[in-house]
Amino acid sequence: MNTSDFYYELPEYLIAQEPIYPRDMSRLMVLHRENGNIEHKIFKDIIDYLNPGDCLVLNNTRVIPARLFGTKEGTKSSIEFLLLTRKSKDRWEVMVRPGKKAKPGSRIIFGDGQLTAQVVDIVEGGNRIVEFIYEGVFENILDRLGNMPLPPYIKKELKDKERYQTVYSKYEGSAAAPTAGLHFTESLLNEIEKKGIKLAYITLHVGLGTFRPVKVDNIEEHRMHSEYFEITQESADLINSTKNNGNRVICVGTTSTRTIESVADDSGMICAKKGWTDIFIYPGYKFKCSDGLITNFHLPESTLMMLVSALAGKGYIMKAYEEAIREEYRFFSFGDAMFII
The missing domain is CATH 2.40.10.240 (QueA-like)
Incomplete structure (x- = not known):
């Protein structure tokens, strides 16, 4: 499979230069893998697509002024x-x-x-x-x-540094934010918990290699960067009990996905662990633990485009991106969100 298979043209004006306020008022594209339908919602509507017993996996890393x-x-x-x-x-x-x-x-x-x-x-x-x-x-x-390490495509000055942190950020160490989590507010998370959805926190310190375009023609020749992660016993137990009960494990962001897939066994169970991961997920990969994904819209030809294509199918993702551009969604770190279910 070639890197160019994951290319798309994006008008520059769709690259979000500042975050939406409040956080949960960004737009949400919902992708239904079973029937191929696409819905257009507001992010706070995500609670309507979560079921009691589901588990959200959130990356609680905190960006340093790097x-x-x-x-x-x-x-x-x-x-x-x-x-x-x-x-x-x-x-x-x-x-x-x-x-x-x-x-x-x-x-x-x-x-x-x-x-x-x-x-x-x-x-x-x-x-x-x-x-x-x-x-x-x-x-x-x-x-x-230090200054916040905003991606180079964001030209506008960020006045409030906390807007490049998730509301649940805790452990410092990232060179970039786990941007899918930027859409959550504390009140939305409280509502989600009240509905009976579990919240499992993991830590993966995000490196800049996550966002770089792949520079080789054949994606299988790409060497993935390593990132440090930690999964506590408490979070592993929450995720495993969700799988055992037949409910869904839904990752908030590609970093959460990469973390739990790095440690999952063939039955979808994970263990408490800390270490480094260089897992590269692209079409053909068989997901072991992740059942769904909340994510942003990613750079063309990036490993993140390949990961979401592995989960939803490349054709479906490219169709969704075409529709996002047509509907003028906001792209990248401060942009809108997608929920693959």
Whole structure:
């Protein structure tokens, strides 16, 4: 299967530049896999499609202010860091622009010396391993100096940083938000629980590789990035009891899907676990645990397009995207939502 099979033309004006307020008033496209029907709703209507006994799986990761702007020591050269993965207490893998100015041994100064980074190594793909030097608590310094790592297609400044966090975000570590969860409000989640739907929280720290287009022609040659995840015993028990009772496990976002599919056995049962996953889900994949998916509209030729196509069928997804464009849905991180049932 070719990467180009997942391409579509998107008018630029449909790329959402800011989040909807309130969160649950974004639009919702409902895809019925059994009969191929497509419905157009508002996100808060999603409760009408959830049944008592169902379980929503939500990713409670929290985005860190991972974008830093500094200067190379001894020069006036501007350098931008994007923190990707914490390797140890003070060592991080980072994306650097421009990379040619960040050779091993180079020192980068941030915030008038409040934070210094020494480049230790260059790794595959051109990212750098850096060691940070500072006084105090790193997280506090990062909160002062860092910026939210909004995707490059969002040009408008985000005034309220919390709008790029889910209302249930808890554990810091992501370089990007699990955007399907941005549509939920606390009141909507309360209504969902009152209806008898379980909420199982997992953690997967989202890396930027999630959103990048695949650069190989044959998708089977694509190498997936790794992301850190944790599943508690409590959440595993909630998900397993849902499956045992014959009810649906519905993932909120592709990150939740990838997490539970990484640990599910052939019977659909999962276990409490923490570790790294590089699972790549594309058409032909047989889902073990996930029965449905709440997700946003994704970049063409991305691994996320391939994942939703694996769940719903590529033809059905491409038809739905054509209709979303025709109906002028808002796309990508701050855009509207799709519910595949």
